[in-house]
Amino acid sequence: MDGKFIKFGKNLVTTDEFVAEGHSFCVGCGEALALRLACKALGKDVIIANATGCIEICTSPLPVTSWRVPWIHTLFENTGAEISGIEAGLKILMKKGKMPERDIKCVAVAGDGGTSDIGMQALSGAFERKHDFLYLCFDNEAYMNTGIQRSSATPYGASTTTAPAGKLSIGQTTWKKNMAEIAVAHDIPYVATACPSYPFDLINKVKKGGEVKGPAYVHIFSPCPTGWRYPTDLAIEIGRLAVETGIFPLYEVENGRYKLNIDRPKLRPVEEYLKPQGRFRHLLDGEIAKIQEHVNEEYAKLKAKVACFAA
Amino acid sequence: MTEKRLKTGPDFIWRDMEVGNIVTEAGSAALRRTGDWRSQRPIIDKERCNKCGLCWLYCPDVAIKLLEDGYYETDLFYCKGCGICAKVCTREAITMIEEEEE
Numbered sequence: 277m278d279g280k281f282i283k284f285g286k287n288l289v290t291t292d293e294f295v296a297e298g299h300s301f302c303v304g305c306g307e308a309l310a311l312r313l314a315c316k317a318l319g320k321d322v323i324i325a326n327a328t329g330c331i332e333i334c335t336s337p338l339p340v341t342s343w344r345v346p347w348i349h350t351l352f353e354n355t356g357a358e359i360s361g362i363e364a365g366l367k368i369l370m371k372k373g374k375m376p377e378r379d380i381k382c383v384a385v386a387g388d389g390g391t392s393d394i395g396m397q398a399l400s401g402a403f404e405r406k407h408d409f410l411y412l413c414f415d416n417e418a419y420m421n422t423g424i425q426r427s428s429a430t431p432y433g434a435s436t437t438t439a440p441a442g443k444l445s446i447g448q449t450t451w452k453k454n455m456a457e458i459a460v461a462h463d464i465p466y467v468a469t470a471c472p473s474y475p476f477d478l479i480n481k482v483k484k485g486g487e488v489k490g491p492a493y494v495h496i497f498s499p500c501p502t503g504w505r506y507p508t509d510l511a512i513e514i515g516r517l518a519v520e521t522g523i524f525p526l527y528e529v530e531n532g533r534y535k536l537n538i539d540r541p542k543l544r545p546v547e548e549y550l551k552p553q554g555r556f557r558h559l560l561d562g563e564i565a566k567i568q569e570h571v572n573e574e575y576a577k578l579k580a581k582v583a584c585f586a587a
Numbered sequence: 588m589t590e591k592r593l594k595t596g597p598d599f600i601w602r603d604m605e606v607g608n609i610v611t612e613a614g615s616a617a618l619r620r621t622g623d624w625r626s627q628r629p630i631i632d633k634e635r636c637n638k639c640g641l642c643w644l645y646c647p648d649v650a651i652k653l654l655e656d657g658y659y660e661t662d663l664f665y666c667k668g669c670g671i672c673a674k675v676c677t678r679e680a681i682t683m684i685e686e687e688e689e
Contacts, residue, residue, distance in 0.1 A: 282640050282653065289644065296614035297649035297665045298621055304669030308647035335616070339604055342616040475644055509670030509683075512645055
């Protein structure tokens, strides 16, 4: 904790590490990188409530912990409720003068299962009550720490252990749940999607989400070499391809106003993203065309929303 | 943090735990060696390096350290050998070599 910065063009990144090295994330984990960058953006005045998931088990293997900031483990289903309680508690303690007035960020950290499947109800409630907190969803598109079971964030066509591809099945048969849009529907001040392949974009969004008064939601795409079955050195490329093919567009929604952060004049074909990954290896041309069509449709919808507010 | 508590595997027994299984030190995971997971080792070529720092920025395991002179070096105590640094290096200054038994 020496408070030094490294300069990348106009961006400054602190050398402080709030998640200690020596954690047990898999080799080449995109989520570990996303978490490291997000914690750099948040700084040390933060309280983190962490749902069960890859991040929780990999950063707190007894008898050690990776965390250098206040951290609490919650269950899958109550991250939203827990962070609401922390925020309300801090507010009343400061109001009664039992602790000095300070700007402490309340941050909930969960995986895609803890957000879009199990923790959805508590999260929706916390959004609705307009607590001042930031929710970070690290989306690796399945329950990775228990052995790659499908979640509602698993994309169409992906093979997982509970939705295996075979003669009669193509793997996951439903489309990925659009969690960021669900957060937008709660009419909260800040929603964004981010990817560790674009580190400064991610840092800026997490910083912004932490500073906003009221609930904020950042959906972070986290490539997973183990579950997605690609070589360990490809995490950054896979993230970039997801953004450039339009499968995971990077946008932010401030008070209902959409803004596209990375906008390519022409999207790359989805095949480039699907090909390096073993979980999509079984897909035939017909299925790939279907995915391409869906991506084009969703991207056009997003562009229309962005165009609405451009004028 | 005493050496006693850093024991792993069969040497680590319940008596080595704190009462109530509490963890008494923040960031104590930094004492764990994750470098022995590695099957490949990154080698940084200082001649080609232009100190851009992308390897440091993209390393998921915080295994790239900034030196006094502005260059970077790999910390093999933590490096898991994923090869992301070699991929993101625009100057091809990092190469991955096979880890061999000593």
